[in-house]
Structures are given as C-alpha cells and as structure tokens.
Amino acid sequence: AQSVSQHNHHVILSEAASLELGCNYSYGGTVNLFWYVQYPGQHLQLLLKYFSGDPLVKGIKGFEAEFIKSKFSFNLRKPSVQWSDTAEYFCAVRGTVNNDMRFGAGTRLTVKP
Amino acid sequence: GAGVSQSPSNKVTEKGKDVELRCDPISGHTALYWYRQRLGQGLEFLIYFxxxxAPDKSGLxxxxxxxxxxxESVSTLTIQRTQQEDSAVYLCASSSQVADTQYFGPGTRLTVL
Known part of the structure; x- marks a missing residue:
C-alpha cells in the first residue's frame, strides 16, 4: 500500500521568505500527486496536481511543485510567502491502478506579518 | 452547482451509542471517499466508493x-458502539473519474463523551 511522508510538522516563516515543503511517497506503480490546502475555518481545497507531462506544476496563488520520480518526491514551493498563506498543507498520492488515495500528515505553515 | 455537503456538522454522543454520518456528493461524481481527521493529525483514509x-474498505x-x-448519490458512514477514540472530524470527498480532483465537504465533528 502506498504511503506519504511530510517531513515538516510545523513551519514558521516571515513574510517574503521562500517556502519549500517536503513530500515523499512510497508506491510501486504510476501515481497522481496532489497538494491540498486547508485555510483556517475552511474546507480542504486543491492547490495543484500532477498527472503526467511537465514535472514542474504550477498551481494557484503562486505555488508550484516539482515531481522528481527518481526521488519519489513532490515538494511544494513558493518564492515569497504572504501572511494569507498561513494554513495547513497536505500532500496526497493516488495510485492509478486502484484509485485509492493517501494523504500525508500535513504541514502547518505559519507566516508572521 | 452545490458542493459536497455533510450532516450533521456537529455530533455529540455518549460512549456506546451508534452514530450515522451523511454525505451528499457533487451530482455526477462517481467516486466518494471518507476520511477521518483526529485533532492535530492528518487525514486517515477510511473507505472509497x-x-x-465493490468499495475499498481497507482503511476502516x-x-x-x-x-x-x-x-452514485448519498453515502452514510455508521459507527457502532462509539468509543472516545472515535472523536474526530469525519470528512467526505467526491470526484469525477476523469478529473480526479477531490472536492471536500465541511466535515462532521464527532465528539464521544
């Protein structure tokens, strides 16, 4: 069964700092990869996704993620964070054979104004 | 159209009682997932339709x-003889087979006293 590891439990940054959140997965086949975000008091929503093609994926609000197949990684990046990026970020992996989805434990990002 | 809805939004029950949680997916979405999110933890996959x-029950x-x-409509998650460790937010998500993006509901917060 696949698993997803998010290495950072809580990240604290100042505004304008650069962000990189790690995500590694374990799965024996082809996967689809996702980053979801949960802003305080809101539903989980999709930030970006990778199915195939260009391994550098751009999402909403200036976020991007790079799929590195050899490292089984899908790290999330943003060059300059804002206070409004304060949220919890979840990496997820979906196996394309059986369609099951697994989420990482999440990384809480706090951006100080 | 309407998003994923869940009811009730909050449920407080006594240990040993049974509870039913309801999820109304987005119309036309063939896939439906249930997750559990304990306080301070990530999403735990429960079941997938x-x-x-046949549903994937591997996470129950x-x-x-x-x-x-x-x-391809409503789903009900039933917990029998509830225990205190069942206290969590139960999230439902639906997706169309083609797009694969999961759309989440607001969740049901279950508290077992």
Whole structure:
C-alpha cells in the first residue's frame, strides 16, 4: 500500500521568505500527486496536481511543485510567502491502478506579518 | 452547482451509542471517499466508493465502522458502539473519474463523551 511522508510538522516563516515543503511517497506503480490546502475555518481545497507531462506544476496563488520520480518526491514551493498563506498543507498520492488515495500528515505553515 | 455537503456538522454522543454520518456528493461524481481527521493529525483514509464497483474498505479501523452508498448519490458512514477514540472530524470527498480532483465537504465533528 502506498504511503506519504511530510517531513515538516510545523513551519514558521516571515513574510517574503521562500517556502519549500517536503513530500515523499512510497508506491510501486504510476501515481497522481496532489497538494491540498486547508485555510483556517475552511474546507480542504486543491492547490495543484500532477498527472503526467511537465514535472514542474504550477498551481494557484503562486505555488508550484516539482515531481522528481527518481526521488519519489513532490515538494511544494513558493518564492515569497504572504501572511494569507498561513494554513495547513497536505500532500496526497493516488495510485492509478486502484484509485485509492493517501494523504500525508500535513504541514502547518505559519507566516508572521 | 452545490458542493459536497455533510450532516450533521456537529455530533455529540455518549460512549456506546451508534452514530450515522451523511454525505451528499457533487451530482455526477462517481467516486466518494471518507476520511477521518483526529485533532492535530492528518487525514486517515477510511473507505472509497467508485461507481458500482465493490468499495475499498481497507482503511476502516474496526468492524464497528461501516459505510454504504446508494448508487452514485448519498453515502452514510455508521459507527457502532462509539468509543472516545472515535472523536474526530469525519470528512467526505467526491470526484469525477476523469478529473480526479477531490472536492471536500465541511466535515462532521464527532465528539464521544
């Protein structure tokens, strides 16, 4: 069964700092990869996704993620964070054979104004 | 159109009682997922429905947990003989087979006293 590891439990940054959140997965086949975000008091929503093609994926609000197949990684990046990026970020992996989805434990990002 | 809805939004119950949680997916979405999110933790996959296929129940933590789905519409998650460790937010998500993006509901916060 696949698993997803998010290495950072809580990240604290100042505004304008650069962000990189790690995500590694374990799965024996082809996967689809996702980053979801949960802003305080809101539903989980999709930030970006990778199915195939260009391994550098751009999402909403200036976020991007790079799929590195050899490292089984899908790290999330943003060059300059804002206070409004304060949220919890979840990496997820979906196996394309059986369609099951697994989420990482999440990384809480706090951006100080 | 309307998003994923869940009811009730909050449920407080006594240990040993049974509870039913409801999820109304987005119309036309063939896939439906249930997750559990304990306080301060990530999403834990419970069960997955895809069309008329047999559900993937691999995430259900015990035989006290069960779920049903009527065709491609409403789903009910039932927890029998609730325990305090069942206290969590139960999230439902749906997706169309083609797009694969999961759309989440607001969740049901279950508190077992």
């Amino acid at each position: 895809q069309g008329n296929s 933590p015990s035989d006290r947990f069960s779920a049903e789905r009527t065709g």
